[in-house]
Amino acid sequence: MASLKFSTLCIIIALIVSLILFSAFIALLVMISPSDFIRSLETKEMQYSLKLTITTSLISTFLAVIIGIPVAYALARKDFPGKNLVKTILDLPMAMPEIVLGITLLLLFGHTPLAQFLSMIGVKIVFSPLGIIVAQLFSALPYTLRILSSSYETINPRYELVSRSLGYGELETFVKITLPLSKAGLIASTAVAFARSVGAFGAVLILAGGVYMVTETLPITLYLNISYGNLSMAISAGILLIIVSFITIFIIEKMGGGKLWR
């Protein structure tokens, strides 16, 4: 009897929490009229922000996945000295407040020999759109690594051994066997990287500055307009961000993402 009551209780809590969240989404949607939403979308600011967000996110997603593919492979398959330390460092941005990630990146790219070198060759990261990409990349990378390495780990290494024995080198085996077998993980990690990039706020704000119509991405638009009291712009930005999240979740579910979060 007790166990029945307990499980009923669990279900009730789950329903209540999801109801609260759902009401919050609905609130966001009913707070503005469709015509206000359309008008917000048509403003120069929103168009700029949307375009900048999508461009930077596509680039940072691409980078996160391209970097993630070999790094996750090393973490999942190979042993090397200091591996656990490397793992911890790469995971750190996931646990760190985004705003702290932002300040560390700001210091690295603003006040170190690396910064001097970059400015010497004319690369400006701080307070520039390039900074957005860097901030998004580091917010997304830990998630990409997690998903990719656990998807590599589910592949029996003997597939790779068999391929090697049939005459295919390490790289060829990786491209022809390991990558296709981790397809679901690749798609899921791309989706998550994109969502993280689009939604990156704290790090982007600190590193890229959050300047109106210069380094203004959707989360920044939301933030700036809230502070000006321009609620309908803020809400519209929020709705766009939610749409991205829904599409991401949909793709992950479709790719059997549940299994990837072991």
Add this chain to the structure above:
Amino acid sequence: MRVENLSVDLDSFHLRDINLRVEKGEYVCIIGPTGAGKTVLIETIAGFHKPSKGRIILEGEDITCKPPEKRGISIVYQDYMLFPHMTVYENIAYGARKKIRDKKSLEEEIMRIAGIMGIKHLLDRRPETLSGGEQQRVAIARAIISKPKLLLMDEPFSALDTRTTEKLRDFVKRVASEYGLTIIHVTHDIVDVWSLADKVAIMNNGRIVQYGEVEEVFSRPADNFVADFIDVNILDGEIVGSSRDVVLIRAGDILLKAKANTVIGQHVRVFIRPEDIYVTTEQKRIGSECFRAVVEKIVENGPYIHLYLSRNEIVLKAILTRGYAKCLGLSPGRQVYVHIRPENIRVART
């Protein structure tokens, strides 16, 4: 192929001073208890573990430091390892592509091997739609289409039922002679050794404890471990009756029922482990037929009794617990009834 003084150090396991010489075209079985290092040994030969000492020589060339893809050694695993994102055809082609470049001869080769292995009708299927036996035939085809210098098989039949295994043995035999393959086959099944191998190596604790011709090793075990490990009654007989998957075998004047799939008139070799023989002093029905025999000799061995039973020319060894033997009150010359369950009788065609 020659393995000389090979040692491999893994975290908590060590292969020590392995010496193994396999002539071209020879078929060698490796048997040994679980954890003996059989898989580690053949994976080292394939190039997946780095030896700490010793050499591996294949067709006169030292391959100890070569990467696996440069060795010309193929490997077949118990769980097939067919690439799930490719069709059967593509899987086999994957095994050949490094050797056979032009499309037409590739297709001819694939058709040839598919014919030998009886998988022509499966070429367009995905691996997950095949039965275990079919998958293993595809895996073997993929492994040998490039004519490897050495084929390694790690318990290739362990996941398959007896009937499928018997069929696969025939396929392997055929393809081995057709392609002139040199084979090292790890197995737990004594029937594999007797029906396929020229030589057998027995492994224990990371060492090869005996290696030689099959007959030789079985008739002259090198030490107590080998003697115990291969301790088995071997009888020669003939199939005199068969129904579905049970056959009647006559060995001398003993009639035995066994689970096998062979035709009447076939000469067979029968294997019965001594612990699978059950002895009573009165004629009872306990689920299996029984026959009479006479106690020849009784040897005490710790908690066990080794009993040698004779019936005309045939002598069978049985192992009983000491307590049970006491209850029976056995003594040499005493007549007893011998029971052997059909599923405990292993049959190899000769």
